[in-house]
Amino acid sequence: MKIGMIGGGGVGQTLGTALIALGHDVVIGIRDPSAEELAKERNMARPLVDWAAETGSRVATFAEAATHGEVIFNVTQGQHSLAALTAAGVANLGGKVLVDVANPLDFSQGMPPFLVPEFTGPTSLAEQIQAAFPEAKVVKAFNTIAAAVMVKPGLVAGDHDLFIAGNDPAAKALVTEIARGFGWAGFVDLGEVAGARASEAILPVWARLWMTGGSPLVNLKVARAA
Amino acid sequence: MKIGMIGGGGVGQTLGTALIALGHDVVIGIRDPSAEELAKERNMARPLVDWAAETGSRVATFAEAATHGEVIFNVTQGQHSLAALTAAGVANLGGKVLVDVANPLDFSQGMPPFLVPEFTGPTSLAEQIQAAFPEAKVVKAFNTIAAAVMVKPGLVAGDHDLFIAGNDPAAKALVTEIARGFGWAGFVDLGEVAGARASEAILPVWARLWMTGGSPLVNLKVARAA
Numbered sequence: 001m002k003i004g005m006i007g008g009g010g011v012g013q014t015l016g017t018a019l020i021a022l023g024h025d026v027v028i029g030i031r032d033p034s035a036e037e038l039a040k041e042r043n044m045a046r047p048l049v050d051w052a053a054e055t056g057s058r059v060a061t062f063a064e065a066a067t068h069g070e071v072i073f074n075v076t077q078g079q080h081s082l083a084a085l086t087a088a089g090v091a092n093l094g095g096k097v098l099v100d101v102a103n104p105l106d107f108s109q110g111m112p113p114f115l116v117p118e119f120t121g122p123t124s125l126a127e128q129i130q131a132a133f134p135e136a137k138v139v140k141a142f143n144t145i146a147a148a149v150m151v152k153p154g155l156v157a158g159d160h161d162l163f164i165a166g167n168d169p170a171a172k173a174l175v176t177e178i179a180r181g182f183g184w185a186g187f188v189d190l191g192e193v194a195g196a197r198a199s200e201a202i203l204p205v206w207a208r209l210w211m212t213g214g215s216p217l218v219n220l221k222v223a224r225a226a
Numbered sequence: 227m228k229i230g231m232i233g234g235g236g237v238g239q240t241l242g243t244a245l246i247a248l249g250h251d252v253v254i255g256i257r258d259p260s261a262e263e264l265a266k267e268r269n270m271a272r273p274l275v276d277w278a279a280e281t282g283s284r285v286a287t288f289a290e291a292a293t294h295g296e297v298i299f300n301v302t303q304g305q306h307s308l309a310a311l312t313a314a315g316v317a318n319l320g321g322k323v324l325v326d327v328a329n330p331l332d333f334s335q336g337m338p339p340f341l342v343p344e345f346t347g348p349t350s351l352a353e354q355i356q357a358a359f360p361e362a363k364v365v366k367a368f369n370t371i372a373a374a375v376m377v378k379p380g381l382v383a384g385d386h387d388l389f390i391a392g393n394d395p396a397a398k399a400l401v402t403e404i405a406r407g408f409g410w411a412g413f414v415d416l417g418e419v420a421g422a423r424a425s426e427a428i429l430p431v432w433a434r435l436w437m438t439g440g441s442p443l444v445n446l447k448v449a450r451a452a
Contacts, residue, residue: 115346155451156449158449198430217450221448222445223446
């Protein structure tokens with residue numbers, strides 16, 4: 001499948017590499033894919049020039065990555081997601097599955113981060129993306145775990161779940177299939193895209209579990225009525 | 227142990243009944259323990275006159291319940307907790323373990339509720355209670371599950387966890403022992419009281435799991451690095 005990755009940090013590179021290993025055709029899009037930018041260290045990740053060399057894949061503009069993709073991953077920092085997706089182009093996202101992996105986190109007061117107020121309460125980043133790009137099929141997924149765990153769930157022991165929310169059942173099924181390709185077996189369907197209020201709320205929990213447990217390789221399992 | 231329950235809704239009644247069954251001496255405190263108020267239906271619970279008759283226990287003022295208790299449970303609605311605890315009296319809480327079960331939820335826009343902004347971000351209700359009552363030993367616990375599950379964890383299948391946060395290790399150990407009395411076996415120590423930012427953030431998750439799964443008998447299990 002042709003996949004456009006909006007964002008080239010650690011999450012985008014990790015997801016991109018794993019998707020390429022599964023046979024997908026991935027283009028990473030960043031704001032400014034100049035030689036100088038490609039040579040810079042990214043957010044918790046190596047320079048994109050190294051990623052491109054290793055995978056034989058391409059780094060392009062947001063709009064080029066969105067044009068390339070049949071499925072789009074939003075792996076930008078949450079506060080910048082709406083701007084990045086706008087730069088990717090509303091027409092380039094229309095009708096496509098848009099997997100929203102981003103979290104609107106504020107790191108300004110150190111660890112653990114907290115959710116940015118304008119994306120919390122009776123709203124969420126995913127809902128605001130869906131509202132801004134009504135023709136896209138937004139699926140919130142992969143946002144509740146470390147990048148390494150997204151593509152290798154066995155890094156966490158025992159049963160644990162991937163949380164998925166979105167309005168389009170077929171789009172959620174496609175994302176579930178991609179996740180199965182990474183090895184995921186446990187899924188929690190949080191319903192329509194408003195379910196992202198729940199999965200985005202997991203971030204402060206995950207960050208605290210990382211701090212207190214000493215490892216970002218941690219996730220949650222939903223236990224239901226006996 | 228002598229226990230003062232600040233609040234007489236469903237959570238207070240359920241915890242109170244279970245603590246009495248374990249041999250504790252429980253007084254429930256409410257704002258106005260008049261005959262007329264005791265006869266009213268409470269928040270998702272029966273009239274307190276019926277609870278008192280069934281348990282042989284007493285319903286009194288916030289201050290009387292706090293004076294009675296060696297351990298205090300805050301089971302008020304989160305937005306009203308600071309006012310209720312102030313009415314209970316700072317001197318009556320000093321030096322005592324204060325188990326904060328409350329969540330600052332806004333139900334004004336229907337289900338699921340969301341966290342009230344002034345208690346979220348880089349703060350939490352439990353931290354604000356600890357700051358307002360610095361001599362109390364605040365332990366955030368029991369706030370992430372339905373009242374029925376608090377006192378009977380076997381209502382949820384398989385392994386699942388009780389999340390605990392607080393500054394005083396001995397106070398957390400005491401709350402853990404009380405929880406073991408109810409049948410809890412899985413505990414997640416979120417560290418100091420700021421860990422309540424995480425356990426309070428679970429509420430939107432829990433409410434969504436209730437909505438989508440059809441039962442409030444749902445909880446989370448933490449899965450750690452393999």
